[in-house]
Amino acid sequence: MAANQNVKTSTTSSSIQQSQNILPNIFIHGPPKFSIFLQPNPSHNFHILNPSCLPPLHQFIATNPHHASSIHAILCTTLFPVNAEVLDLLPSLRLVCASTAGINHIDLAECKRRGIHVTDAGNTFSEDVADMAVGLLIDVSRKISVADSFLRRKLQHASWDFPLGSKLTGKKIGVVGMGRIGSEVATRLEAFSCKISYNSRNKKSSISYPFYSSVLELATNTNVLILCCALNDETRHIVNKQVMLALGKGGIIVNVGRGGLIDEKELLRCLIEGEIGGAGLDVFENEPHVPKELFSLDNVVLSPHAAVLTSESFNGISKVVEENLKAFFSNKPLITPVI
Numbered sequence: 478m479a480a481n482q483n484v485k486t487s488t489t490s491s492s493i494q495q496s497q498n499i500l501p502n503i504f505i506h507g508p509p510k511f512s513i514f515l516q517p518n519p520s521h522n523f524h525i526l527n528p529s530c531l532p533p534l535h536q537f538i539a540t541n542p543h544h545a546s547s548i549h550a551i552l553c554t555t556l557f558p559v560n561a562e563v564l565d566l567l568p569s570l571r572l573v574c575a576s577t578a579g580i581n582h583i584d585l586a587e588c589k590r591r592g593i594h595v596t597d598a599g600n601t602f603s604e605d606v607a608d609m610a611v612g613l614l615i616d617v618s619r620k621i622s623v624a625d626s627f628l629r630r631k632l633q634h635a636s637w638d639f640p641l642g643s644k645l646t647g648k649k650i651g652v653v654g655m656g657r658i659g660s661e662v663a664t665r666l667e668a669f670s671c672k673i674s675y676n677s678r679n680k681k682s683s684i685s686y687p688f689y690s691s692v693l694e695l696a697t698n699t700n701v702l703i704l705c706c707a708l709n710d711e712t713r714h715i716v717n718k719q720v721m722l723a724l725g726k727g728g729i730i731v732n733v734g735r736g737g738l739i740d741e742k743e744l745l746r747c748l749i750e751g752e753i754g755g756a757g758l759d760v761f762e763n764e765p766h767v768p769k770e771l772f773s774l775d776n777v778v779l780s781p782h783a784a785v786l787t788s789e790s791f792n793g794i795s796k797v798v799e800e801n802l803k804a805f806f807s808n809k810p811l812i813t814p815v816i
């Protein structure tokens with residue numbers, strides 16, 4: 478790893494804070510509140526260019542062109558792509574630090590080709606995401622959100638009018654992606670006497686649950702699919718019409734991975750026509766867009782990509798980001814390297 482610690486000079490009168498030191502520059506590439514993950518600190522061996530003002534990167538470079546070659550690392554998040562076009566703006570970039578576990582917004586092949594290192598969130602969010610997956614499953618099965626809105630709307634206790642849910646205990650669960658999050662989900666559902674099986678790129682010798690080499694087979698043999706895998710060319714629309722039909726009318730899909738894992742148009746059709754029983758969705762195919770047809774379905778529980786939104790996860794990722802940057806600019810091994 479060759480951390481670039483070139484001395485740089487800054488002559489702009491831009492409103493963006495100028496760097497007047499010899500530390501490598503970091504650009505925070507994300508939405509307005511994203512800077513909470515990386516606040517300036519005198520112990521840092523790097524300098525944050527835009528700690529409180531997060532202009533879009535292309536706009537920042539357009540108004541501060543001399544900074545194009547002063548940025549040595551970026552902190553990025555989902556919905557803020559790091560593709561060839563972005564990398565072209567930053568000829569001195571050495572490190573892309575993702576604040577997420579899913580890194581489908583980063584063009585890894587292009588980073589590799591340019592010798593740029595990439596880090597992710599590692600294991601930071603696995604427990605929270607697994608908790609959310611189980612929460613969504615319980616909610617869909619036992620209609621907790623529907624019950625809540627039923628009671629609030631009717632303002633009376635009238636449980637005989639309420640539709641029956643479906644028992645979770647003992648269900649056959651298919652986990653898609655038996656990585657860090659998938660195994661946390663499985664551990665939790667064992668406490669409900671669920672029978673776990675899984676699909677993954679490869680069968681894992683350390684895992685004793687039954688393995689299915691295709692998601693279609695997994696769906697055929699289970700009541701519930703929980704999607705915990707990464708989104709890439711191999712997994713895009715891994716849950717298609719055939720898989721949903723195989724899961725069947727009582728089947729439930731929970732997605733805490735990425736929206737693109739499911740053919741969302743088919744999912745909508747299957748939910749509306751009762752081809753599957755229900756869905757718990759934390760992610761959507763074209764975020765931040767959420768298909769409005771979902772809002773009127775009471776066999777669906779929706780969450781705005783919020784599985785990682787806990788104070789513990791936020792503290793955890795701040796630490797991981799900071800440690801990766803510190804390590805990189807001290808020529809030490811990265812904490813959560815991807816490439």
Ligand SMILES: O=CC(=O)O
Pocket residue numbers: 555576577578579580598602782785
């Ligand atoms: O979605 C959140 C993540 O990938 O960390």
